[in-house]
Each structure stands twice: as structure tokens, then as C-alpha cells.
Amino acid sequence: MSAALFPEITVNGTTISAASIAAEAQNHNAPKAKPGLAWRRAARALAIRQVLIEEARKRGLNPQQQELEPGKFETVEDAQIRELLAEVVNVSADDDATLQATYDKDPDSYRAPSLYQPSHILFAADPGDAETRQAAYNRAIQVLDDLKENPRRFTDFARSESACASKDADGQLGQLTSGDTVPEFERAMDAAPVGAIYDQLVDTRFGIHILRVDERAEGAVLPFETVLPRLQAASEKANWAKAAHDYVSGLLDQADIAGIDLAAVA
The missing domain is CATH 3.10.50.40 (Chitinase A; domain 3)
Structure with a gap:
């Protein structure tokens, strides 16, 4: 992909180079017929990363870097983003009545192994x-x-x-x-x-x-009480993802971003 066709972008005055976006694009799948889609997705991902880092710095967050595997630690910026999201995104699982309704829609989905x-x-x-x-x-x-x-x-x-x-x-x-x-x-x-x-x-x-x-x-249908912990974990994960998405969307709405229309990125 040509850097002329896919230029650098700026986020609140900070430039994200075309080379950085090209490197990030390797992590984003896109159809061969749409070579620019991976670039735009990469640009959006880096824009999100930038606004999160800026917000973490505004809050003065400086957490200890966690060890990801023996001898390998997260970056300072990754640690800041992690701490920021832990601070601002507070969710819980849906209540048991809601989870019961989810279970009742398709109890066959919750079976013991066949x-x-x-x-x-x-x-x-x-x-x-x-x-x-x-x-x-x-x-x-x-x-x-x-x-x-x-x-x-x-x-x-x-x-x-x-x-x-x-x-x-x-x-x-x-x-x-x-x-x-x-x-x-x-x-x-x-x-x-x-x-x-x-x-x-x-x-x-x-x-x-x-x-x-x-x-x-065939495995028997498991009772609601047995699958409740699984339903709670899935619900909390989904709620966290939605809350984090909404928070990031708010930061992007307030940011001054040039070089890409984030609303057009799938």
C-alpha cells in the first residue's frame, strides 16, 4: 500500500506516521479487494491507543508494569491503558432473572458433553x-x-x-x-x-x-443453577466490552483527529 494513498494522521496534535500505521495494519485482516480497509482499521486502532494514553497521563496514572511471561513485561503505555480502563470501566453481570431468561431461550445450548x-x-x-x-x-x-x-x-x-x-x-x-x-x-x-x-x-x-x-x-441439558457461573462470566465480559467501547467512543468524539474519518471505518 502506498503511503501517498494512505497518509499519516494526527490525534490531538500528535502525529501517527504512515510507517506506524503500515506496521499496525499487519495485525488487521481485510479482503484482498479492499486493501485500504486494513490500513483504516490500523489507523483507528492507533488513534484509540493515543487517546487512551493521553487520558491516562491526564489522570497521572503510572502503574507498575506487569510481567506477561517470564522476562517479558508490558510497556509503560500498555500498563497505563490497563489501569485507566480498570479505573473507568466498572460493570457486573446481569441479574439472575435476566440470565434465567437468556437460559430459557435455548436450554439445549447448555448440555453436558456427549x-x-x-x-x-x-x-x-x-x-x-x-x-x-x-x-x-x-x-x-x-x-x-x-x-x-x-x-x-x-x-x-x-x-x-x-x-x-x-x-x-x-x-x-x-x-x-x-x-x-x-x-x-x-x-x-x-x-x-x-x-x-x-x-x-x-x-x-x-x-x-x-x-x-x-x-x-447425547449429553443431558444442564440445569440453570449449574450453568449460572458460566452465564455470569459471559454476561460480565459482554457488559465490560460494551462499556469500554462506549467510553472509547466518547474519547474519540472529543478528540481532534485529522487524516481519517473514523466513522467510516468498519
């Missing part, structure tokens, strides 16, 4: 290797067609075809719970009939799978 006992045949293929992946898919189709005619051959094919170590156990993966596998495989375990070979191939980052779910026990 249990699965699947078996599979894996035709390994790197997602980035289109030729190898197509060959794996073609072979998986052939084997699945054979298994539709003679499902008892699953063990034979698992031992002779599978690229997974489970081949030595006839393709059995043992007992799995929700979250143990990649999402696309878990979705297939939920959709597959129990005790029969799934009639669709399962495409994951590891390759192409033929799946058989031998046992499945």
Missing part, C-alpha cells in the same frame, strides 16, 4: 495438495460403495486402507467426548446413524473419513 464411540477409515491427504486429496476422495468413494453392499468388510478395509493408527484396532477410536475432535468430524458423529456406516464421506484437515458410530449418548 459421548461417542466411533470407528473410521482415514484416507489421509493434505488440504493444500489438491491432487492427492482428490485421489484420496476417489478411493474413499470406492470403498464406501463397497461397504454399502457389504458393511461387514469395514474391519478389513480399516486394516488395509486406513492411514490412522486406529487401523490396528479395526478402526475403533475409543470413547470420545464433545470437543475431542475437529468440529467437522464431531458434526458427522452427531448426524450419523448409530450402529451403521455413515453414507457420507467426512472431509477434515486430516483427509477423507469413512465413519461408523457404534455408540452415542
Whole structure:
């Protein structure tokens, strides 16, 4: 991106250089068709950082820098911003009645982990290797067609075809719970009939799978009292994010910013 097309900006008289914005832009995703969007998002992020630092300095905040990991400490400015937000953003979770209403809208979302006992045949293929992946898919189709005619051959094919170590156990993966596998495989375990070979191939980052779910026990809906701490934590986090956004928006409204229209930044 050209610095001529995306110039420096100023925030309350402080210049944020085009080079600084370009460096920050590496941290902001944007569609290839919109190369300027990452730049504008980066400029907005640096403008926000500047107004927060200025406000922290006005308040005389000079907190101790926290150690982020062994031997690595936050910057003075990051410590000031952290202290400022801790001072001005004070929120709590919604009351229990509101959280109860949230729970009641979709209690199925709050379940104990499901249990699965699947078996599979894996035709390994790197997602980035289109030729190898197509060959794996073609072979998986052939084997699945054979298994539709003679499902008892699953063990034979698992031992002779599978690229997974489970081949030595006839393709059995043992007992799995929700979250143990990649999402696309878990979705297939939920959709597959129990005790029969799934009639669709399962495409994951590891390759192409033929799946058989031998046992499945769906997790029970958890009572409100059990999920209340989770709901409170999520509510407090959401409320904090909104309050922080509103506070920052107020600072930006009062700031003298030139070189970018922040209201136009998505």
C-alpha cells in the first residue's frame, strides 16, 4: 500500500506516521479487494491507543508494569491503558432473572458433553495438495460403495486402507467426548446413524473419513443453577466490552483527529 494513498494522521496534535500505521495494519485482516480497509482499521486502532494514553497521563496514572511471561513485561503505555480502563470501566453481570431468561431461550445450548464411540477409515491427504486429496476422495468413494453392499468388510478395509493408527484396532477410536475432535468430524458423529456406516464421506484437515458410530449418548441439558457461573462470566465480559467501547467512543468524539474519518471505518 502506498503511503501517498494512505497518509499519516494526527490525534490531538500528535502525529501517527504512515510507517506506524503500515506496521499496525499487519495485525488487521481485510479482503484482498479492499486493501485500504486494513490500513483504516490500523489507523483507528492507533488513534484509540493515543487517546487512551493521553487520558491516562491526564489522570497521572503510572502503574507498575506487569510481567506477561517470564522476562517479558508490558510497556509503560500498555500498563497505563490497563489501569485507566480498570479505573473507568466498572460493570457486573446481569441479574439472575435476566440470565434465567437468556437460559430459557435455548436450554439445549447448555448440555453436558456427549459421548461417542466411533470407528473410521482415514484416507489421509493434505488440504493444500489438491491432487492427492482428490485421489484420496476417489478411493474413499470406492470403498464406501463397497461397504454399502457389504458393511461387514469395514474391519478389513480399516486394516488395509486406513492411514490412522486406529487401523490396528479395526478402526475403533475409543470413547470420545464433545470437543475431542475437529468440529467437522464431531458434526458427522452427531448426524450419523448409530450402529451403521455413515453414507457420507467426512472431509477434515486430516483427509477423507469413512465413519461408523457404534455408540452415542447425547449429553443431558444442564440445569440453570449449574450453568449460572458460566452465564455470569459471559454476561460480565459482554457488559465490560460494551462499556469500554462506549467510553472509547466518547474519547474519540472529543478528540481532534485529522487524516481519517473514523466513522467510516468498519
